[in-house]
Amino acid sequence: MFGKLIGMQGNVLKIVLDEDLDMAKVNRLANGKRPTVELKMADNRKISPEQRKKIFALINDLCSYTGDVPEYWESVFKYQVRETFGVPEFSLSDCSVSVANYMILVILNFLFEEDIPFKTKTWDSLPSEFPKQMLCLKNKRCVLCGKHADIAHYHAVGAGRNRNKISHVGNYIMTLCRGHHTEQHKMGVKSFFMKYHIRPIKITEDIAKQLKLGVINNDIR
Numbered sequence: 001m002f003g004k005l006i007g008m009q010g011n012v013l014k015i016v017l018d019e020d021l022d023m024a025k026v027n028r029l030a031n032g033k034r035p036t037v038e039l040k041m042a043d044n045r046k047i048s049p050e051q052r053k054k055i056f057a058l059i060n061d062l063c064s065y066t067g068d069v070p071e072y073w074e075s076v077f078k079y080q081v082r083e084t085f086g087v088p089e090f091s092l093s094d095c096s097v098s099v100a101n102y103m104i105l106v107i108l109n110f111l112f113e114e115d116i117p118f119k120t121k122t123w124d125s126l127p128s129e130f131p132k133q134m135l136c137l138k139n140k141r142c143v144l145c146g147k148h149a150d151i152a153h154y155h156a157v158g159a160g161r162n163r164n165k166i167s168h169v170g171n172y173i174m175t176l177c178r179g180h181h182t183e184q185h186k187m188g189v190k191s192f193f194m195k196y197h198i199r200p201i202k203i204t205e206d207i208a209k210q211l212k213l214g215v216i217n218n219d220i221r
Contacts, residue, residue, distance in 0.1 A: 005041075013039070045097040052092055055100065058107045061118040080106045105135065112139035118146070133174065133201050137211050142177035144196055149175040154189060154200045169208050172200035 001021070007014030026035050059070045059077070074092075081087060081102045090099050111118055112135070123146040132143050142149035154172035176184060184192040193199065201207070 043096040043098040047092065047095050047097060047100040051097065051100040051104070055092060055103050055107065058104070058111065058118055062107070062111060062116055065116050077103060077106050077110070080110075105131065108135060109139070112141055112146075133198075134207075134211075136175040137173070137201065141175060142180055143175050143198060144180050145177060147177040147179075149177045149181075152176045152181050152184065168203045169205055170203065172202050174198065174200045 001017055001019065003015045003017035005013060006016050029035070056070065059073050062068075062073055063070050078090070081099065082089070084106065085099075085102050087099055087102070092100070092103070095103075108118075110116075135141070136143045136146075136149065137151070140149055140151075141147065151168075151173050152175065154174075187195070
């Protein structure tokens with residue numbers, strides 16, 4: 001169902017639905033429990049020129065490597081965005097900010113999986129809301145430069161902690177290449193995070209399953 005948000009106070013929302021609510025259906029779906037709902041906010045922001053520039057910069061980097069024409073890969077990645085995120089047909093001239101970020105995510109994921117190089121300045125210019133950390137954890141890439149990386153820990157492994165038997169769950173981790181990881185140790189964790197404006201991710205059981213993170217063995221500490 002769809003509706004409009006007309007009021008909000010703290011975590012209490014007032015929503016006017018576009019059609020009458022079928023209480024019989026609600027009760028049937030709730031199966032005797034308190035009904036729960038999922039709230040999705042429509043993204044009415046339009047793609048920015050900067051996002052569009054990043055998308056085509058990545059596609060051009062890919063085509064420089066493969067020799068293909070940009071139009072081919074643009075259509076391939078649009079299809080993947082529609083299939084992966086369940087969005088309708090869209091144009092890069094007027095799609096939403098969210099859809100543009102989906103496009104960047106799909107392209108980068110492909111480049112990482114196929115080990116296709118792209119310009120570091122494109123990586124540096126990705127917006128702060130872009131899910132860099134999860135993308136890098138999935139593909140073992142440095143969150144700062146996109147180079148190959150291993151998992152680094154916010155709290156050092158050692159000092160009585162058996163690194164061969166520690167679970168990732170509950171640990172704060174990130175992915176850093178050897179150069180940035182060495183810099184982190186020299187500067188200290190807090191100074192390093194302040195310099196690069198990044199925060200580690202706390203690994204939950206769900207994230208560990210999603211990223212297939214089990215017991216720590218040969219990761220960077």
